[in-house]
Amino acid sequence: MTTLASYAPWTDRRGNLSVLRLAVFIAALLPALQVFYSLAFGPVLPEPFEMELHASGDWAIRFLLVTLAITPLRRIFSWNRIVGVRRMLGITVLAYALLHLGLYAAQENWNLAKVVSEIFLRFYLTIGFVALCGLAVLGATSFDAAIRKLGRNWQRLHLVIYPIGGLMLFHFFLQSKSDVTEATLMAGLFVLLMVYRLAVKVGFRLANPLVLAMCACVATAGTAGIEYAWYALATGIPADRVFQANFAVTVAIRPAVWVGIIGLGVAAAAIVRWVGGLLGPKLRLNRA
Template sequence: MTDRRSLPLPWNDRAGHLSPLKTAVLAGLVLPAIWLLAQFAAGALGPRPVTELIHGTGDWAIRFLFLSLAVTPLRRIADWPKLILVRRMIGLAALFYALTHLCLYIIDQNFGLARVASEIALRIYLTIGFAALIGLSVLGATSTDAMIKKLGRNWTRLHRIIYAIGVLAALHFFMQTKADVYEATLMSGLFVLLMFFRILHWRGFDIGSPLVLGGAAILAGLATAGIEYAWYALATGVPPERVLAANLHFSYMVRPAWWVLATGLTAAAVPLLRPLAGEKRPKGGGRKPLRAAAG
């Protein structure tokens, strides 16, 4: 008979019991794929449906990549240890959407693998995206419990390349989006915010302090505005001063910098809400001496 422990179900916890958290997250990870397929079947993706699917799967790949990076900071900020159960699941979902993104591109090129390879080699934004996909594939292949045990501490060192992958993915998103980089800027700003949270933790700051988190939120918001300004200054013909000035006006739309600031301030409010739930936070919320994974 097959040992059931060798075939763990994605909605179960490590003890083999149904996990409401993992079940809800799994449903959320699958829904974008179902929605895209439904749109395709209904003929609602316009005259170039495969191209729209390429863009859609690529967008969700980077969203889930950054969401996986948000798990560890949120676990610390909210003091929610069980949240770590869904980090691998979200990371694998990012890999699935990224691989689907590549496969759809190959289909769009009529399965001309030589042409696809040539395009990846000659177009720098495709080269960057492919490098991110290779790195993500390596992390996915080494994410099993057996590989974690086999690699030991080297597993943690290897999985730190996720930060470089995040940078490559954000740059690929910018370069393939070209003119309208609203969401690319937003995703990059959120990535910066997550990295600020990590850096503060690594440097021994209290990641559960609203003041520390609020400071990170302000810096990330400013950095996001700077990223948007720099992109328009270097890569487009749009006057970057107009984009920077748009951050101070809300008549048209809220710029990404403000959304990043709001997200960071929301995270800063989480420690203030814990006492309302009757939770007492242990003293010394800074960096722990040992960590099980790079996270």
């Protein structure tokens, strides 16, 4: 029997409290609470919405990456329960994207005519708005009734999340201008997740630590290539020097290196899980 409790984001389909869902729900709320707290009680600034406008957009992309990481995490660690929070995370991405648009409108003193004209006149705003429209379509079709009605087409429709993610990252790069460090890191993690998906498509077993290490190396190279291409094509900053900085880890750790560290960390975690799987039965047998 379906009850109101079963629709609460912190409960499972039976209406029972889920610690995992509750933790994810709280984690999804905290950045928004920080945004509103800063707006209400933070220091008075010449552009009061500027900082929180960027923060909301950053969190939309971060939650997008977390959402896209759900399936690889399930495959790597056989953590099937985590799939239950994917819908909540997807709605969270849409919520932060809408907050991002709302803060932009507030920054323009709620002059909606100007907001609309700016969206059509400024390319980076157009890109962001197209991504938001895509997220809205996916959000509107993320419920059980829509899933049943669309059938197999539902999964095809929701594959659009990948080009939407690309548009969101492109928007991030365009508004970041010359300092694209965080945008490059987010793009690199997106590449890592796409490489995981490609590895599965061509027949590799994603739980294999060697496959994960190879994916990490490919994503690291891809991240360095993205950063090089951006500085070479979109700025006047010498791209060669930026690329060479990836090897000067004693000075600063560049985004490509961080992507490699994260990817190899996932591979190391898979090794630990594999070793634990081998030793677990032996330990239980010895105790017996």
